[in-house]
Amino acid sequence: MSQTTPSSSSSRKPYAIGAGVVAAAVLLGVVSYTATKPTEPAEPAGTGSSAVADSSAAPRAGVYPELEKYARRDAGDPLAVGRADAPVVLIEYADFMCGYCGKFARDTEPALVRKYVDEGTLRIEWRNFPIFGEESEGAARASWAAGRQGRFWQFHKAAYAEGAKEKGFGADRLTELAREAGVPDLARFSRDLNSAAARQAVARDQEQGYSLGATSTPSFLVNGRPIAGAQPMGTFTDAIEAAKREAAK
Numbered sequence: 001m002s003q004t005t006p007s008s009s010s011s012r013k014p015y016a017i018g019a020g021v022v023a024a025a026v027l028l029g030v031v032s033y034t035a036t037k038p039t040e041p042a043e044p045a046g047t048g049s050s051a052v053a054d055s056s057a058a059p060r061a062g063v064y065p066e067l068e069k070y071a072r073r074d075a076g077d078p079l080a081v082g083r084a085d086a087p088v089v090l091i092e093y094a095d096f097m098c099g100y101c102g103k104f105a106r107d108t109e110p111a112l113v114r115k116y117v118d119e120g121t122l123r124i125e126w127r128n129f130p131i132f133g134e135e136s137e138g139a140a141r142a143s144w145a146a147g148r149q150g151r152f153w154q155f156h157k158a159a160y161a162e163g164a165k166e167k168g169f170g171a172d173r174l175t176e177l178a179r180e181a182g183v184p185d186l187a188r189f190s191r192d193l194n195s196a197a198a199r200q201a202v203a204r205d206q207e208q209g210y211s212l213g214a215t216s217t218p219s220f221l222v223n224g225r226p227i228a229g230a231q232p233m234g235t236f237t238d239a240i241e242a243a244k245r246e247a248a249k
Contacts, residue, residue, distance in 0.1 A: 063246075067212060068224035072125060078147035081113065082123030087247035088240050090122060091221040093129035093209040096139035096159045096169060098217040100230040105160035108233050112240075121244055126156070127205040129217055138193075139169040140202045145192035146183050154181035223247070 071089040074080070090112070094101040109124070116122035128143065130136030139159060146155035158164065158180045167173055178189045192198055209219065212226075220227040220236075223243035227235060 062226070063224045063243075064226070065224055067221050067226065070208060070212065070221055071123075071223075073123070077125065078150060078152045079126040079128075079144070080123060081153060082117040083120050084123065086117075086120060086123035088116070088122045088223055088243040089125060089221075090236070090240070091125045091127060093127045093205070093214050093217060093219040095128075095130050095132055095136050095217045096143065097130070097132040097136045097165060099165060101218045102160040102162075102165060104218050104230040105156065106162065108230070108236060111233055112236060115237075116240055122240060126152070127209060128202045129206055129209045129214065129219070130202065131217060135169040137202065138171070138174060140205075141193050141198040142169070142174040142178065142189075144198050144201050145189050145195075146178055146181055148192050149183050149185060149189065151178075151181045151183045155183070157181070 070091055072080075073084045073089065075084040092104075094104075112122060112124070117124060126143075128140035130140040143152055143155050143159065146152050155177060158177045159169075164177075169177075174193065175186060175190070178186060183189050212221070214228075216228060218228075218230060222236070222239040223246070225239050225243065227239060
């Protein structure tokens with residue numbers, strides 16, 4: 001399993017870009033994730049460095065209109081929270097085996113929900129982006145299966161709880177997490193988890209992440225503004241506020 005050094009704020013795994021990926025999208029991804037600069041001072045050792053498009057200059061600086069189209073805004077999407085017509089959409093590409101994804105899920109995401117989702121400004125859309133092998137894939141499909149019964153976010157919370165990753169995501173553990181998440185029909189959960197539909201849904205999310213050039217988890221888009229890594233709350237607040245101001249024009 002690929003791991004980062006302690007100073008990294010994201011988990012990385014190299015991949016080969018397939019010939020089917022549109023060249024322009026690959027270029028856009030490279031630009032989005034390399035032509036960035038920090039907006040926050042470096043965090044204490046072990047928490048990581050910043051990698052985010054500038055949100056403190058002009059509101060559209062570091063924003064790529066092509067990437068805004070990645071938001072699905074499907075009102076029936078069980079892997080999303082917030083109004084489908086919210087002015088700002090945060091898309092998260094993440095892996096349940098990723099420690100920094102867990103940090104974001106525990107420390108930052110709940111605060112974003114309270115501050116922006118609950119009052120209608122922000123919508124958060126999850127994308128399964130498993131990069132650490134078989135157990136990552138299994139956990140991604142399990143989260144999708146839990147979502148089929150309206151329990152995705154409860155599964156997400158259980159899977160990202162402190163110490164959950166260390167227990168692994170084998171078959172029995174996934175069932176245990178589903179039970180903890182309150183999934184009502186565990187037999188259906190098991191069928192959905194192992195279905196072709198689950199594999200297709202995860203593959204669709206993966207392909208979207210790869211097409212925009214994401215190579216690490218967690219990776220984010222905020223109305224077309226890329227953010228890489230489990231950044232401080234202020235980084236997300238700045239990006240959301242800038243997107244909100246632009247959307248109000």
